[in-house]
Amino acid sequence: MKIPRWAVLAILAAGLGLRLWGIGFARTTPLGRPDEEIFLLEAMGMFNRAYRLLDLGFPEGFFRVWQLLIRLEHAVLQSIYGHLNPACLFALNPSATILPARVFSAVAGTATAGITGLLAGRLAPEHRVAATLWGMAVYAANYLVGRDGHFGVSDATLCLGVALTLLMCVRATEESPKWLLGAAAFAGLSFGVKASAIISEASYEVSMPTIDSQIVRLKASGADIFGNVDAFRENIRQLDLLFRIRWAGSQRRLRRIHHDPRRMHIRILDRGRNPVPEQREQSVVYSGKIDID
16 A cells, blocks of 8 residues: 555645744744854854864764855845845844754754654554654654754754664665665764764673773763663673772762662762752663662
8 A cells, every 4th residue: 555645745744834833933032042053153153264163062064054054045145135244144133044044954854754754664564654654743743843843953953864874774674784884874974963972982792701991991081970771681780890989979879779670770969070069960771670778
């Protein structure tokens, strides 16, 4: 059974309409998302100098997207009105400068809905038509996605890259490993448009007698949060070393929690690195079973 083209077009049109409709609510608050200003000002600065925010964790990719959109808008407006300075336009009418990036995010979010539908259809081949249409509809009309889908930030572009990466991975398992090249390309593009909070990572084999060296290396990176993902093993041997090396100061402690033996949530109380007097609480997820006082 073929997927009805009219249904696909109707869902995608509704998703795009929802996102474009949201731009109207942000029109009087051009800096509704403060990071819009970060992307805009740095993209403008890159016309005269090199990119300079990499040390803050921002990859260059989405700033280049912003710069391209500014160039396109400048070319169009200049052909209509003559000489025009983008910086002056931003000072006089911020919404006009931000609008192209917001429309770009709306289109990227709509495209992600389509990719999500294709992915759902491949994952449920026995119900391909229903899975495809529902996958598209859920993403296209999702409240959280639609609420932030109109801002000129990297979120929508990142989601599009991740969806394409997953689709390539599924096609690689179903058809040919050559699709992994596409998955790698889209994964790289995704990492290039979104800031990463991961400072360092390490892997280990379950047969290893100890993983002390990996944990010591992670501590040396300066990270203040430790997380572990493994194959639901009972043994969480790294916790003993975490206590012994007193990662991030002696103020930390682990609360005793009884939970599903396959999944363990541990609350870490961190006073040592918090610049404000109030106590900050963070969550770290471990796989396995633990009982700590």
